[in-house]
Amino acid sequence: MKAAVMYQKGDLPQYVDFPEPTPQNENEILVTVKAVAIKHLDKSKASGRHYSSTAPREGGKVVGGDGVCLLPDGTRVFGMGVSGMLAEKATIEKDRIVNIPDELDDATAAALPNAVIGAAMGLKFKADIQPGDVVLINGATGFTGRVAVQIAKHYGAKRIIVTGRNQSSLDDLLSLGADEIVSIMQEDESFIAKIKSIHQETPIDVIIDYLWGNTAEMILSCLKGDGSFGNRTRFVSVGSVTGDLLQLSAATLRSVNIQLTGSGLGAWSKDQVRSLFKDILPEMFQLAAAGKLKVETLKVKLKDSADLWDLEVPDGQRLVVTI
Numbered sequence: 001m002k003a004a005v006m007y008q009k010g011d012l013p014q015y016v017d018f019p020e021p022t023p024q025n026e027n028e029i030l031v032t033v034k035a036v037a038i039k040h041l042d043k044s045k046a047s048g049r050h051y052s053s054t055a056p057r058e059g060g061k062v063v064g065g066d067g068v069c070l071l072p073d074g075t076r077v078f079g080m081g082v083s084g085m086l087a088e089k090a091t092i093e094k095d096r097i098v099n100i101p102d103e104l105d106d107a108t109a110a111a112l113p114n115a116v117i118g119a120a121m122g123l124k125f126k127a128d129i130q131p132g133d134v135v136l137i138n139g140a141t142g143f144t145g146r147v148a149v150q151i152a153k154h155y156g157a158k159r160i161i162v163t164g165r166n167q168s169s170l171d172d173l174l175s176l177g178a179d180e181i182v183s184i185m186q187e188d189e190s191f192i193a194k195i196k197s198i199h200q201e202t203p204i205d206v207i208i209d210y211l212w213g214n215t216a217e218m219i220l221s222c223l224k225g226d227g228s229f230g231n232r233t234r235f236v237s238v239g240s241v242t243g244d245l246l247q248l249s250a251a252t253l254r255s256v257n258i259q260l261t262g263s264g265l266g267a268w269s270k271d272q273v274r275s276l277f278k279d280i281l282p283e284m285f286q287l288a289a290a291g292k293l294k295v296e297t298l299k300v301k302l303k304d305s306a307d308l309w310d311l312e313v314p315d316g317q318r319l320v321v322t323i
Contacts (some may be wrong), residue, residue, distance in 0.1 A: 003087030004305035004321075005060040012306050013063050013086070021062075021083035021091045028082050028091045029071065035110035036067035036085045037297075038308065038319040062087045064321075068100065068110045076100045078113055078281065086305060088323055098281045101289040107297040108288055111318040112147070115295070116284045117276065118238050119148035119208070122263035123155060124280070125272045127206040127234040131156030134202045136195075137178075138219060139210035139241060141169035143295065143318045146176060148208055150293050151284070153177035159202055163215065169315045176294065184215050191215070195222040203231035213243025220248060225255035232257040238264065 001020050004013040023030055062084025069079050069092065077099055079085075079092030100109045123129045135157040137148050141164035152160055153176075162178045164170045170181040182194050198204065199222055209216050216237070223233055235258060252258070261267075268276075287293035296317045300308045305321065313319050 001088040002302060003062045003084070004064070004302065006063050007060045012309050015303050015305050016060075018060065018062060018087065020089045021087075023091050024082075027094050029094055031069035031071055031077075031079060031090055031092055033085055033087060033090050033323045034068045034070060034076070035106040035323065036064045036321045037110045037114060038064070038321060039114045062090070066110075066113060068106045071097075076106075076109075078109055078285075086302065086321060086323075088302075096277055098277055098285065101285055103289040104285055106322065107299050107320040108295055109285065110320050111143070111295055111297045112284060112288055112293070113281055115144040115147035115318070116151070116281060118144040118210075118263075119151045120280050120284065121268060121272065121276065122208050122236040122238050123148070123152055123206065125268065126236045126261050126263045127208065129155045129157065129206055132158045133205040134159045134161070135206045135208065136161045136163070136198075136204050136219070137208045137210070138163045138215055139239065140164050140173055140178070141166050141315055142210065142241075143316055144238075145210055146173065146316050147293070147295065149173055149177050152206075152208075154287065154293075157206075161198055161204070163211075166315050172316065184211075188214070188218060192218050192222060195219055199223065204233055205231065207233065207235045209235065209237050210239035211242045212237060212240035213246060215242065217246045217248070220246075220252055220258075223256050223258060224249070224252045227255060230256050232259070234259045235261070237262045 001018060003018040005016050005018050006013050064084055064086035066080045067085040070076055077097040080096040082091040082093060135152045137145055139145055140149055140162035149160055159179045160177055161180045162173050163182045163184050165184055167183060284293060297320045298313055298317050299320050299322050302321050302323045
């Protein structure tokens with residue numbers, strides 16, 4: 001079979017002939033792959049920068065962790081790969097598959113799950129979002145951030161504030177459910193003044209953060225209380241695009257009712273992961289099929305896998321390899 005194979009950590013994948021995988025136990029099944037989204041997670045794991053990275057096995061390793069595929073009976077599903085998904089064939093786990101509505105195209109179905117995981121898991125299980133909550137999404141102009149805006153609105157957010165670097169992308173978020181946009185390109189003092197003003201006007205209940213670093217520091221400083229009873233804020237770290245470390249004042253933690261947590265691999269319970277496949281992803285696939293959850297994709301072919309690794313993808317789009 002043809003596949004995109006990584007031979008050394010950090011190298012570009014190569015489009016080569018590779019042995020077809022074989023199921024290793026009763027929970028694995030061989031499938032025909034139709035589409036695979038290339039995410040930051042895939043790139044960082046392949047380069048060795050992600051905390052869950054492992055070295056390629058001897059003889060090479062097929063990249064790609066999940067995708068749209070066909071079961072032996074022809075049923076089209078989203079599945080989590082065991083053997084690596086960027087190939088004509090793959091093995092997936094039987095208990096981690098989701099049927100895809102007929103109305104949903106392969107590229108959208110492949111692109112959505114990682115963004116749903118990066119948005120819904122934090123909103124639902126870490127922030128415990130409630131109807132009427134005020135939500136701030138820090139770094140919302142990327143693919144996952146755009147999905148997070150729509151999911152927050154679907155979950156009943158009363159007001160959604162978004163931050164980002166690209167002004168055009170920020171403006172687009174207003175049509176997806178955002179109520180107010182805040183550029184991170186302005187001076188720090190202006191950014192802080194704006195967030196403080198928003199928080200005083202409508203106290204922020206939930207913060208979903210994809211950036212960390214300086215903007216997260218500033219947002220956290222805006223929550224600092226004065227010793228009186230204040231609003232409960234749930235801050236959820238999902239990504240660290242602009243830096244892995246920050247400085248946090250102990251006074252901020254003591255002066256406000258804040259819950260600081262993360263949402264990512266290793267941060268969820270087994271029941272929450274089961275709910276992802278049983279409830280959350282099926283619901284989001286149905287929303288997308290009905291046109292109520294919108295995403296944009298850039299489609300490429302498997303044979304171009306070496307070139308696509310460094311391909312410049314427009315802001316807010318997801319790269320999807322079709323097979």
